[in-house]
Amino acid sequence: MxxxxxxxxxxxxxxxxxxxxxxxxxxxxxxxxxxxxxxxIPKTTENVNPTFRAVGDGVKDDTTSLQNAINAGTSAIRLPRGTYRISKPLIVDLDKVGVTSIVGDGTARIMMTGSGPAIRFVGTHQGSASPKTVKPNVWQKQRMPLVDGIEIIGTHEEADGIEAVRTMQLTISRVVIRQTRHAIRLVERNRNVILSDCHIYENHGVGVFLDNVDLHQINLSACHISYNDGGGFVSKGGNVRNIHISGCDLEQNVQNVLIDSDGTKYGTAEVAITGCTIQHSGGPNSANVRFIGANPKGEPCWGLVTIANNILSDVETNIDIQKARDVIINGNTISSGYKFNIRVENSMNVVVGPNVLGRNPPYRDNETCDNGVLFRNCVGGTITGLHVHDTRRTEAGIILDACRRFHMTGCTVLDCDNAGLLLKDLEDCQIRGNMLRGKTQSDIEWKPMIVSGGRLNTIEP
Structure with missing residues (x-):
């Protein structure tokens, strides 16, 4: 023991x-x-009020005070509650001032009373998104310029919100931009852009504008983009790849999503639009998603587009695909197309899977919306599981016009005016195994299928 x-x-x-x-x-x-x-790297933060004497009362011009805070290289420019009136763009020259963020807690407002962007980020990145093309000074001084938690409003006809050129990893989050011309404008060259949790509202230009920009990788998520006269998300010209729009609400923008490569050498491709609500305004030439993929010769060149699992309604054309290739449209709920729910023309290799296309009686659009479905002058297509009902004032529920090498099967077409299918001048197509029903089986005027012209086709009732 x-x-x-x-x-x-x-x-x-x-x-x-x-x-x-x-x-x-x-x-x-x-x-x-x-x-x-x-x-x-030393982390410094500057509250602009005491040190740089910004007043934030909406009356005094705070341009010089804010620009001095940026030029001092304080990294994080924090805006307390207030309205900061500026008359010239705040220029953030990243290579001179270093990594910079302009942030608030949701209570600060920048009021732009002059022309040009309220905030303009200028970088020097000339490479791609590949790490080996990013120079050391970009990582040290320029990476991820950030705007977060503020409001920007414009009082000048040519006032814009935020503009970026030659930036790497621009990030804009929890920002309200309204009453400007273009809310967010990307020009010349940018890489790896993220826009999230923003309200882009009531601007007389474009909400998010890719203006002839060389840009690869942009993610737009959880944003409300509404009432922008020049369009919600617009990409024109340039050299653009990897657009991902997800979980957003885009409304009342005339053209809610417009991606237009027409006449450009490099165009836009690799686009995913998923899980969004996209709707209104229904005016002339309005569209919820319009993709134009033409090269300088006008040929169908650009595409690789996925449009999936969205709710789209209440415009002239819900989905409009022109001169594009390699497009899939799947899993969407589509209604109230004043002329067309889906229109695809002069395109190649288009797949349309299960989507529901119709009308809902409480919306009372029977007299205003035709809900047409048209494929014209297309080569290579698969249409399967498409559900179409109640098209009005159209020749048929689904129209295939001058298409070649199309395969259509397993579709349901119900209660459409005049006919279920109109197949006109098709070549080497297979159409079979579809359910085609009119309002009543005794309606002798209604035809399940109308076939006009064509050659080398397999067509079965």
Missing amino acids: KRNQKCRNCFPKQFTGLCLFWLAVSAISVNTTVAAEPEP
Whole structure:
């Protein structure tokens, strides 16, 4: 018993010595690791009110105060509650001032009373998104310029919100931009842009404008983009790849999403529009999603487009695909197309899967919306599982006109005016296994299928 007690008494001393030894070794290891790491970049924050004497009362011109805060290279420009009136663009020259963010807690407003963007980020990145093309000064001084938690409004006809040129990883989040011309405008060259949780509302130009820009990788998510006269999300010209619009609400923008490559050498491709609500305004030439993929010769060149799992309604044409290739439209709920729910023309390799295309009685659009479905002058297409009902004032529920090498099967076409299908001047197509029903089986004027011209087709009732 005494021997056991002795062992118990001596054990803590041995254990204590061993613990002290390992603690000493660990301390040496930790100190070595810390010393090996590069010295962190100093983090500084500047509240613009006390140091740079910005007033934020909506009356005094705070342009000089805010620009001085940016030029001082304080990194994080924090705007307390207030309205900061400016008359000239705030220029963030990233290579001179270093990494910069302009942030608030949702209570700060920048009021742009002059022409040009309220905030303009200028970088020097001339490479691609590949790491080997990004120069060291971009990582050290320019990466991820950030705007977060503020409101920007315009009081001048040519006032814009935020503009960026030659930036890397521009990030705009929790921002309200309204009553400007273009809310967010990307020009010349930018890479890896993220726009999230923003309200882009009531601007007389474009909400998000890719203006003849060389841009790869842009993600637009969880944003409301509404009442912008020049369009919601618009990409024109340039060299654009990897557009992803997801989980957004785009409404009342005349053209809610317009991607137009017509006449450009490099065009726009690799586009995904998923999980959005896209609707209104229904005016002339309005569209919810319009993709034009023509090259300088006017040929169908650009595409690789996915339009999936959206709700689209209440415009002249819900989905409009022109001169494009490699497009899939799947899993959408589409209604109230004043002329067309889907129109695809002069395109190649288009797949239209299960979508529901119709009308809902409480919306009372029976006299105003035709809900047409048209494929014209297309080569290579698969249409399967498409559900179409209640088209009005159209020649048929689905029209295939001058198309070649199309395969259509498993579709349901119900209660449409005049006919279920109109197949005109088709070549080398297979049409079979579809359900075509009129309002009443005794309606002798209604025809399940009308076939006009064509050659080398397999067509079955």
